[in-house]
Amino acid sequence: MTEMPLTGRARPDRAPHTLAEWKALGGYEAVERGLRELGPERVLDMVDDAALNGRGGAGFPAARKWRFMPKPGAAPGDGPSYFIVNGDEMEPGAFKDRILLEALPHQLIEGAILAAYATHCSEIVVLIRDAYRDAIRNVSRAIAEAEEAGYLGRNILGTGRDLKMWVHPSAGRYIVGEETALIEALEGKRAVPRKRPPFPAQSGLWGRPTTVNNVETVSCVGPIVANGPQWFQSLSRTAEGGTKVFAVSGRVHRPQVIEAPMGTTAGELIERAGGVSGNGRLRCFQPGGGASGFLEPDALDLPLDFGHVARAGSMFGTGTMIVLDETACPLGVIARHMAFYGRESCGWCTPCRDGLPWVAKIMADLEAGQARMEDLDVLQMTVEVAGPRGRSFCDLMGGAMSPLGTGLARFRDLFEAHVREGCCPIARDHGRAAA
Amino acid sequence: MSLSSELITAIEEARDHHGGPRAAMVESLRLIQMEHGWVCDAHLEEAAATLGVTTAEMEDVATFFSLIFRQPVGEKLILLCDGASCWLNGGEDVRDRVMERLGIGFGQTTPDGKYTLINICCVGGCDHAPAAVIGRDRKLVGPLSPDDLDALFGEDAR
Ligand SMILES: Cc1cc2nc3c(=O)[nH]c(=O)nc-3n(C[C@H](O)[C@H](O)[C@H](O)COP(=O)(O)O)c2cc1C
Ligand code: SF4
Ligand code: FES
Numbered sequence: 001m002t003e004m005p006l007t008g009r010a011r012p013d014r015a016p017h018t019l020a021e022w023k024a025l026g027g028y029e030a031v032e033r034g035l036r037e038l039g040p041e042r043v044l045d046m047v048d049d050a051a052l053n054g055r056g057g058a059g060f061p062a063a064r065k066w067r068f069m070p071k072p073g074a075a076p077g078d079g080p081s082y083f084i085v086n087g088d089e090m091e092p093g094a095f096k097d098r099i100l101l102e103a104l105p106h107q108l109i110e111g112a113i114l115a116a117y118a119t120h121c122s123e124i125v126v127l128i129r130d131a132y133r134d135a136i137r138n139v140s141r142a143i144a145e146a147e148e149a150g151y152l153g154r155n156i157l158g159t160g161r162d163l164k165m166w167v168h169p170s171a172g173r174y175i176v177g178e179e180t181a182l183i184e185a186l187e188g189k190r191a192v193p194r195k196r197p198p199f200p201a202q203s204g205l206w207g208r209p210t211t212v213n214n215v216e217t218v219s220c221v222g223p224i225v226a227n228g229p230q231w232f233q234s235l236s237r238t239a240e241g242g243t244k245v246f247a248v249s250g251r252v253h254r255p256q257v258i259e260a261p262m263g264t265t266a267g268e269l270i271e272r273a274g275g276v277s278g279n280g281r282l283r284c285f286q287p288g289g290g291a292s293g294f295l296e297p298d299a300l301d302l303p304l305d306f307g308h309v310a311r312a313g314s315m316f317g318t319g320t321m322i323v324l325d326e327t328a329c330p331l332g333v334i335a336r337h338m339a340f341y342g343r344e345s346c347g348w349c350t351p352c353r354d355g356l357p358w359v360a361k362i363m364a365d366l367e368a369g370q371a372r373m374e375d376l377d378v379l380q381m382t383v384e385v386a387g388p389r390g391r392s393f394c395d396l397m398g399g400a401m402s403p404l405g406t407g408l409a410r411f412r413d414l415f416e417a418h419v420r421e422g423c424c425p426i427a428r429d430h431g432r433a434a435a
Numbered sequence: 436m437s438l439s440s441e442l443i444t445a446i447e448e449a450r451d452h453h454g455g456p457r458a459a460m461v462e463s464l465r466l467i468q469m470e471h472g473w474v475c476d477a478h479l480e481e482a483a484a485t486l487g488v489t490t491a492e493m494e495d496v497a498t499f500f501s502l503i504f505r506q507p508v509g510e511k512l513i514l515l516c517d518g519a520s521c522w523l524n525g526g527e528d529v530r531d532r533v534m535e536r537l538g539i540g541f542g543q544t545t546p547d548g549k550y551t552l553i554n555i556c557c558v559g560g561c562d563h564a565p566a567a568v569i570g571r572d573r574k575l576v577g578p579l580s581p582d583d584l585d586a587l588f589g590e591d592a593r
Contacts, residue, residue, distance in 0.1 A: 092518045095559040125453075130465075130502045131514070131558050133573045166453050171461050172502035174556060188457030188492075190499040206454070249520040249561035256562050290519060290557075320561075328523055336519040340556050432527065 003235065004259040005223040006216070006245055010103035016138040019145040022106040028151060030226035034114045035157045038225070044118040047221060049229035051241035056086055056177075056214030057289070057317050059240075059306035062221075068201035069119040070209050081209040083121040084186070085112055085218050087128040087135065088170060088177035092290030092340060093322040096245040097215040099257055101128060101135035104219065105142035109165065111221035113151060116163055119211050124165040127182055130172055140167045174344035178394055179212040181346065192348045193394040216245050237263030240305040247320035248273035250285075251328055263308070267300035270323060278325030279430075284410070285324060288317025290337045291399030293406030294330060315402060327430035331418060334407045335363035341400035351386040352397035358382075359404065366415065369423035376415055380408055438481050442466060446485045456486040460496050464503045469571055472512075473504040509544045509551035513587055515567045516577075518557035524578065526565035530554075532581040536588070 009017075009025055017025070034043045048063035069081060085108065089097040100108060112124045128136050143165050147153045156163050173191055175181045180194035183205050204210020220242055224232045232241045244262045246269055249255040253274025260269065266285060276282050284294045287304060293314035295302070302312055309316040324330060342356035359382055365371040383405040385391055388398040408415060417425050424432075438446075445466050449459040463482045467474050474497060483493040497503045515530060534540055537550050544551040558575065560566035566577030569587065576586040 089559055090556055092557040093520050093561055094557065095561050098559045129559075131555070131568050131573050131575075164453075168453075169462065169465060171465060171500035172555075173500055185461070186454070186458060188454075188460045188488075188496060190495060247561070249564060250523045255520070255564065322520055322523070324523065332522065333519045336517065336522050340518065344556065 003261075004243065005227070005235070006107070006219055006243060007099060007104070007257065007259040009107070010099055014099065014103040014134075016103055016105050016142065019106060019142070019149055026226065027106050027222075028110060028149075030222040031110050031113050031151055032157065034225045035117060035159050040118045040120065043114055043225060046224055046229045047118070050220075050224045050232035051229075051236075051239065052217065052220055052224065052232070053240050053306055054214055055216035055220075055244070055319070057091070057291070057315075059316060062213060062217055065201070065211060065213070066115070066119045068199065069121070069211055070201075072120050075209050077207075079206070079208050080122040081120055082205040082211075083112060083116040083119055083124045084179075084182065084205065084210060084212040085124065085126040085215055086177060086179065086182060086212055087126055087132070087139075087215045088174075088182065089129055089132070089215070090174040090177060090344075091318050091320070092337060093249055093286065094247065094289050094318045094320040095249070096247045096257055096318065096320055098132060098135065100215050100219045100245065101132060102138055105135075105139040106146070107219050107222055108139065108215060109142055109146050109151070111218040112165065113146075113156070113163065114221045114225055115211070115213065115218055117161070121209075121211070122162055122164065124163065125168050125186060125205070126165070127168045127170055127176070127186065129170050129176075136167055136169045143167065173346070174340075175346040175394075175396060178396065181394070182212060183210065190346075192346050195393075235261055236305075237261045238303055238305045238308065240307065244304070244319050246304070247318075248323060249321070250323040251276055251278045251325040252323050253277050262305045263303035265301050265303055266295070266321065269304075269321060270300075273323075276323060276325045278327045281326045283324045283326045283328060284330055286314075286322040286333075286403060287319070288315050289320050290322070290340065291315065291402050292317040293402040294410055296410060314406065327426065329367075329414070329424050329426040330407055330411050331363065331366055331414060331424065332427075332432075334403050335360070335367050337403050338363045338400065341396060345396065346394075349393040349397075351382075351390075351392045352400075355382055355386055356397065356400060359400075366418045367424055369418060369421070371419050373416070373419050376408070376419070379404060379415075383408065436477070438467065438478055438485075439470070442470060443481075443485055446482055450486050456488050457492065459486055460488060460493055461500060461503070464493075464497055464500075468504065472510075472571065473506060473508050475507075479505075507544070507548075509549050511550050511570060513550060513552050513567055513569050514555040514558070514573070515541075515552065516556070516558045516560070516565065517554040518561070520557065520561035521565040521577075524564040525581070528581045529565045529579045529584075532584065533587065536584065 181191040185191040200210040338360040563577030
């Protein structure tokens with residue numbers, strides 16, 4: 001096995017493998033082994049021992065989530081349990097699930113079969129965002145092939161279990177990626193998040209036990225079962241298992257997806273992405289997508305995993321970095337993020353529905369040099385009221401406050417300069433964002 | 436104009452396939468859009484009747500999801516990314532040039548009905564920033580340059 005177990009088998013043009021081609025690369029051996037030899041408990045233990053943390057943003061241990069699912073007969077009432085693969089990927093700066101969906105659909109299906117098996121689910125739904133049409137097509141085709149081959153459908157591999165799998169193409173709105181909103185969307189409702197508890201494992205899709213995992217998380221399961229948890233652990237440089245499908249974009253010369261050991265540093269990733277563009281000197285970066293707090297050059301040697309990045313005051317999130325050189329204004333990035341989160345608010349709770357557009361307006365005013373010093377207090381107050389784990393109904397608002405809050409803390413001078421000088425001093429000196 | 440019998444069959448299949456009528460609403464709207472570009476009142480009502488849901492239920496989801504269009508869109512759809520990574524790579528210069536060329540802003544359609552321009556969040560193409568997705572099959576294009584918009588308007592752009 002290469003050191004890129006997730007993306008190593010992708011073709012350069014991202015053309016997906018047929019089932020036969022995938023099997024020739026060792027595909028479906030993990031499924032055969034898991035279902036014929038290991039059994040659900042052992043598969044779950046392997047994922048546990050591998051220390052696989054969810055790759056969708058929060059880093060919750062996959063096996064721990066799976067253990068909340070009821071055993072056969074233990075769920076109240078009749079009906080299936082559901083395993084949902086979250087392929088909504090709309091976080092600013094995130095483009096890592098795309099390659100896994102487009103180029104490696106059979107890897108995803110293998111992982112989903114094993115995960116559904118370990119969590120006693122008989123139906124799998126893959127939700128994919130509207131813009132990923134190749135992904136929708138490739139995953140749908142691969143599912144049909146896997147059904148034909150008996151990996152999905154009735155009595156899979158003679159285990160006596162039935163397993164259905166289908167793709168649900170979505171139709172826009174970032175909030176659909178939040179797992180309870182996603183469940184609402186699948187039920188044919190407006191995608192407004194649900195109150196928790198009950199958690200999806202107790203009452204999810206159509207009131208049935210449900211587990212939601214990210215595309216990358218699910219894609220890790222096949223390789224773990226094929227090669228063992230120790231192997232997966234040993235891929236990582238830290239206590240969190242595996243490689244990570246990182247992505248680097250913004251002000252770098254060669255923005256790209258990079259699969260590298262968990263714990264790889266930001267400095268190494270930026271270098272592999274061709275180095276900082278613009279004036280070549282790093283001002284700051286967001287380590288894990290739009291909702292992660294800013295870090296500065298002193299964090300270049302920080303090993304990137306959920307624990308290390310959280311301790312450094314940010315969030316590992318999706319592991320997809322946005323890089324700013326010295327000629328890029330962090331307020332400009334924050335302004336784009338606030339406009340985005342404000343627009344994507346589902347409208348359910350007041351701090352988010354009303355607060356985010358207000359914040360976005362102030363950011364636009366700052367950029368145009370029309371804000372007042374008092375406006376900065378409004379921004380600060382909003383961060384305090386609605387920041388992470390604050391008074392909003394779901395994490396969309398809290399997430400949005402991370403770049404704003406860390407921006408205010410780290411670049412206070414720059415905020416004030418925008419007010420004092422009546423313009424963006426960086427755009428004045430270097431031109432507006434044009435790279 | 437009513438829905439074609441092929442579309443009705445496809446909607447019925449979606450209904451019977453997974454999860455029942457409500458779960459098939461978004462898919463039905465998407466199917467209508469693939470063929471007609473947008474969803475008019477008559478089509479929405481017909482799809483609702485085919486699924487056996489109310490028009491209000493159908494409208495409820497149709498108005499929530501941003502990529503279900505309840506107004507006519509142009510022959511060619513341009514969904515231009517306004518995310519941060521695109522901004523960092525000159526996305527707004529591209530935006531300005533596209534608007535100048537079409538004479539319209541975001542959310543508008545050219546008077547000849549040819550182009551509709553919409554801003555969209557990060558399209559997962561930050562490695563091609565500044566990026567856009569175009570057409571009914573959402574082809575990813577980029578990196579775009581204000582001086583060369585062939586990817587949006589050239590021969591190959593669908
Ligand atoms: C506003 C919002 C958007 C989200 N979008 C996504 C998404 O697009 N993809 C994803 O996998 N998780 C997304 N999440 C996280 C999910 O709620 C959920 O935690 C995740 O899918 C669980 O998978 P994991 O445990 O494998 O990480 C989002 C969360 C929030 C609050
Ligand atoms: S924070 Fe509130 S309004 Fe914002 S997306 Fe979540 S539930 Fe909706
Ligand atoms: S920010 Fe434009 S494609 Fe990601």
